[in-house]
Amino acid sequence: MLVAIKKCKFFIRKTNFVRFIIKLGQLSIDLKKIKAIVNWQELENVTQLRSFLGFYNYYRRFIVQ
Numbered sequence: 001m002l003v004a005i006k007k008c009k010f011f012i013r014k015t016n017f018v019r020f021i022i023k024l025g026q027l028s029i030d031l032k033k034i035k036a037i038v039n040w041q042e043l044e045n046v047t048q049l050r051s052f053l054g055f056y057n058y059y060r061r062f063i064v065q
Helices: 031-038 046-063
Strands: 014-017 020-023 026-029
Antiparallel strands (some): 014 020
């Protein structure tokens, strides 16, 4: 496996990685995800409820503190 040096970043304090923001020793989520939960459309059926609960449960540890 080769590494493209142009794509590498060293000595940075904050980076986005797979839906998360990583800062020196901290893991948080992107604020867009919290806004998506707050602005979720009104649920009309069980499938939409399951979708919302799955999304919420994944990000729950970052929202409820």
